[in-house]
Amino acid sequence: MAKVLIIGTGGREQALAWKLTQSDQVDKVYVAPGNGGSRGPIENVPIGFLEVSELLKFAQDNKIDLTVVGQEAASEAGVVDAFHEAGLIIFGPTKAAIKIESSKALSKDLMAAEHIPTATYKTFTDVSDALAYAKSRPLPVVVKADGLAEGKGVTVCFTTEDIDAALDKTMVKKTFGTAGTTVVIEDFLKGQEVSVHAFCDGKQSVLFPASQDHKQINDGDKGPNTGGMGVIAPVPWVTQKHLEYVKSNIIQPALKGLEKQNAAFTGCLYPGLMIDSDKVNVVEFNGRFGDPEAEVYMRLLGGDLYEIFNACAEGNLDQNSVSWKPGFAVSVVLASPGYPGSYPKGLPITGIEDAEAQDDIVVFHAGTAIKDGQPVTNGGRVLNVTATGLTLDEALAKAYKAIEKIHFQGMHYRKDIGRRVGVV
Numbered sequence: 001m002a003k004v005l006i007i008g009t010g011g012r013e014q015a016l017a018w019k020l021t022q023s024d025q026v027d028k029v030y031v032a033p034g035n036g037g038s039r040g041p042i043e044n045v046p047i048g049f050l051e052v053s054e055l056l057k058f059a060q061d062n063k064i065d066l067t068v069v070g071q072e073a074a075s076e077a078g079v080v081d082a083f084h085e086a087g088l089i090i091f092g093p094t095k096a097a098i099k100i101e102s103s104k105a106l107s108k109d110l111m112a113a114e115h116i117p118t119a120t121y122k123t124f125t126d127v128s129d130a131l132a133y134a135k136s137r138p139l140p141v142v143v144k145a146d147g148l149a150e151g152k153g154v155t156v157c158f159t160t161e162d163i164d165a166a167l168d169k170t171m172v173k174k175t176f177g178t179a180g181t182t183v184v185i186e187d188f189l190k191g192q193e194v195s196v197h198a199f200c201d202g203k204q205s206v207l208f209p210a211s212q213d214h215k216q217i218n219d220g221d222k223g224p225n226t227g228g229m230g231v232i233a234p235v236p237w238v239t240q241k242h243l244e245y246v247k248s249n250i251i252q253p254a255l256k257g258l259e260k261q262n263a264a265f266t267g268c269l270y271p272g273l274m275i276d277s278d279k280v281n282v283v284e285f286n287g288r289f290g291d292p293e294a295e296v297y298m299r300l301l302g303g304d305l306y307e308i309f310n311a312c313a314e315g316n317l318d319q320n321s322v323s324w325k326p327g328f329a330v331s332v333v334l335a336s337p338g339y340p341g342s343y344p345k346g347l348p349i350t351g352i353e354d355a356e357a358q359d360d361i362v363v364f365h366a367g368t369a370i371k372d373g374q375p376v377t378n379g380g381r382v383l384n385v386t387a388t389g390l391t392l393d394e395a396l397a398k399a400y401k402a403i404e405k406i407h408f409q410g411m412h413y414r415k416d417i418g419r420r421v422g423v424v
Contacts, residue, residue: 003028013071023304065089127172211290
């Protein structure tokens, strides 16, 4: 029986661990560092996801059969490269391959080289040049921090004042640290934003159903961006034709382009897409499972995740090894008061077990810890309440009914997940 190590701390990692424990081949799942949701065959390991040498030593000492990178920063830190050098099996992109996410500028250049459809853009390291270019483009324009910013480094600017504020925040005040040393200014894409994930083994890919996150903190897509407040999958209006286009014109060219750079991509590749009728453009690439997208995908995945991860890591992914259950899955994020700004920690959480007693409900912990035997808040996004149903309405109704059982001080969440109008 296999032992698996997952690197990361959020709801995504809990969802992956939950699914891996369902494999007949898996006996134990460790999560480093994990959160308050680990229990039963899932055990936390007090090692940070950037502590490469300590993670490697743990895997060697405990004879880990497979390691899975959840947190993209771990790939950026070189954990996959270190495991490869030690001859260990690991699912996730190398430091060179994760550049498709960790550098917006390099990612856009890759798209240009491989003729992958995306918005017109330019890259800047000088704030004056960036301001001049941004103000020369039709409004709205998009300002993106080049580096990793936990999904918060993108600003859509509707006025010149917005441009001033975004570039001041990113390049002058360095709100996102060194991630904002370089910025990408790009034209605004019209349509609806969706995500399509893909298992990749370096050359081949298998696509997931489309999903749709809700990034803004408030109902009606209002307020600042977050790491994601809720997801639905599949997206009813995304067609098989859309997905075929994504595979042949986006995913496979990206894999080919990375291979040319001696950066073959193994892991989960997911482009954020803007779809306007039959037009599909890439907003950005990510080199890992989305969060909270992973939470809904793990509710729908029908294949053995342990086998799939191993096949990707070893370069022999089989299209037929991946299957999807019928129906829909949704996730609604319960957030701390103040999120996405500063927020308190240590607030007691009640009602999780009562919520999970409802039909087809699984609650994945994200920003939690255990104090005196009770779950408490320990992050901005605290819990992911997931539900499945034969219809989208059924899944949503189950999720929101379950949420009524859960409480912590200042808890807030969007009440309109999956309710966007004006589908393409």
